Amino acid sequence: MKPTNLSPIRVGLLGIGTVGSGTYNVLQRNQEEIRRRAGRGIEITMVADLDVARAKAAVGAGVQVVDDARKVVTSPDVDIVIELIGGYGIAKQLVLEAIEAGKHVVTANKALLAVHGTEIFAAAHRKGVMVAFEAAVAGGIPIIKALREGLTANSIQWIAGIINGTTNFILSEMRDKGLDFDVVLKEAQRLGYAEADPTFDIEGVDAGHKVTLMSAIAFGIPVQFDKAYVEGITGLAAQDIRYAEQLGYRIKLLGITKRAANGIELRVHPSLVPAKRLIANVEGAMNAVVVQGDAVGTTLYYGKGAGSEPTASAVIADLVDIARLHTADPEHRVPHLAFQPDAMSDLPVVPMSEVVTSYYLRLKVADEAGVLAKVTGILASAGISIDAVLQREADEVGGEGSTHTDLIILTHECQEAKMTGALAQMQALPTVLAPITRIRKEELA
Numbered sequence: 001m002k003p004t005n006l007s008p009i010r011v012g013l014l015g016i017g018t019v020g021s022g023t024y025n026v027l028q029r030n031q032e033e034i035r036r037r038a039g040r041g042i043e044i045t046m047v048a049d050l051d052v053a054r055a056k057a058a059v060g061a062g063v064q065v066v067d068d069a070r071k072v073v074t075s076p077d078v079d080i081v082i083e084l085i086g087g088y089g090i091a092k093q094l095v096l097e098a099i100e101a102g103k104h105v106v107t108a109n110k111a112l113l114a115v116h117g118t119e120i121f122a123a124a125h126r127k128g129v130m131v132a133f134e135a136a137v138a139g140g141i142p143i144i145k146a147l148r149e150g151l152t153a154n155s156i157q158w159i160a161g162i163i164n165g166t167t168n169f170i171l172s173e174m175r176d177k178g179l180d181f182d183v184v185l186k187e188a189q190r191l192g193y194a195e196a197d198p199t200f201d202i203e204g205v206d207a208g209h210k211v212t213l214m215s216a217i218a219f220g221i222p223v224q225f226d227k228a229y230v231e232g233i234t235g236l237a238a239q240d241i242r243y244a245e246q247l248g249y250r251i252k253l254l255g256i257t258k259r260a261a262n263g264i265e266l267r268v269h270p271s272l273v274p275a276k277r278l279i280a281n282v283e284g285a286m287n288a289v290v291v292q293g294d295a296v297g298t299t300l301y302y303g304k305g306a307g308s309e310p311t312a313s314a315v316i317a318d319l320v321d322i323a324r325l326h327t328a329d330p331e332h333r334v335p336h337l338a339f340q341p342d343a344m345s346d347l348p349v350v351p352m353s354e355v356v357t358s359y360y361l362r363l364k365v366a367d368e369a370g371v372l373a374k375v376t377g378i379l380a381s382a383g384i385s386i387d388a389v390l391q392r393e394a395d396e397v398g399g400e401g402s403t404h405t406d407l408i409i410l411t412h413e414c415q416e417a418k419m420t421g422a423l424a425q426m427q428a429l430p431t432v433l434a435p436i437t438r439i440r441k442e443e444l445a
């Protein structure tokens with residue numbers, strides 16, 4: 001091996017919770033192999049955490065522990081700052097201060113980058129430092145590396161990902177056990193799969209942050225979470241999962257970004273996916289991302305999207321990249337968003353009303369003559385083509401003697417605005433007895 005005289009690169013850690021302690025432990029355990037790969041040692045020299053006792057218990061005696069994160073971001077003895085605080089508040093200030101102090105930054109903070117990425121990347125570019133964020137999307141899966149480097153020859157066509165483990169766990173349990181959302185959410189919280197406040201996960205916001213980052217890298221557009229369409233899984237009923245299954249589909253919360261004729265689609269919502277697709281079979285808290293490139297075709301990335309050491313795996317990959325490129329001319333490093341900052345695209349994000357996709361509809365209808373004809377008539381006059389219809393016997397749906405039933409319709413592709421208009425007309429029919437359920441459908445072919 002080529003001998004290296006470089007001293008270890010010095011790392012300051014902000015926040016030593018689950019991911020921070022995983023990062024420290026993996027760096028310790030694999031330090032020799034990591035040094036051989038990076039060409040120099042990587043050492044955590046400083047840790048900031050409000051819980052100093054917990055931090056001291058998590059690291060060795062040689063690590064300086066402080067309760068003031070500013071001491072880390074301004075320390076002359078730190079080359080790289082790892083930000084694991086989360087959120088857009090103090091984390092944003094500390095990241096910008098670290099950049100201003102000439103430090104490289106590694107962060108797992110998707111919310112921060114999806115909302116304030118443009119400002120942060122511009123600041124880093126001005127200072128000639130790197131902001132690396134492999135851990136921000138799909139935890140341990142190296143999807144940022146794949147998109148930014150491995151697939152760089154391709155014109156990316158679309159990306160679809162299960163990028164939130166909490167919601168995938170809930171959907172898997174709903175399907176396996178036939179239970180409704182609220183029941184499974186409580187169970188997931190009891191088992192520690194869902195946070196006490198699960199809002200960002202179950203409302204699709206976390207997945208929205210992650211798909212915003214992937215979209216920027218795939219298409220060379222700025223990060224613009226505010227333009228993403230975000231819908232979570234709180235409205236899903238066990239019966240929809242069951243009906244979807246009878247039609248050969250699974251329901252997954254997908255983050256989707258796609259090159260369309262009128263711009264870039266950027267959306268998160270529950271989607272029916274054909275049960276035969278590999279991604280439809282990703283169960284529990286696992287993550288998976290499918291990327292379609294024009295040259296490579298379809299590629300699939302699967303793994304743990306959260307957890308101490310899986311996320312640490314991504315954080316350390318970024319540390320190694322920075323250790324290797326620390327002394328390189330900033331112009332020769334991989335750009336933050338894969339495209340050169342002066343070569344970004346101004347393609348618009350397509351409003352959801354203009355997105356073209358197909359649909360699953362469930363209508364609770366009176367079990368009487370002419371109902372199906374009226375519903376299909378509305379679809380026909382909106383120019384929406386039906387792919388399949390499933391009607392259960394009234395007794396089966398509402399019990400013996402029931403006068404209502406469920407009508408399930410799968411449509412071919414149409415523009416969202418057309419479907420919204422048709423739904424309003426169907427909803428106004430006196431024979432439609434409850435709010436209509438609309439779930440989008442993606443063939444991912």
Ligand code: HSE
Binds near residue numbers: 164166206305
């Ligand atoms: N809360 C996220 C999830 C993990 O459930 O996948 C961190 O992004």
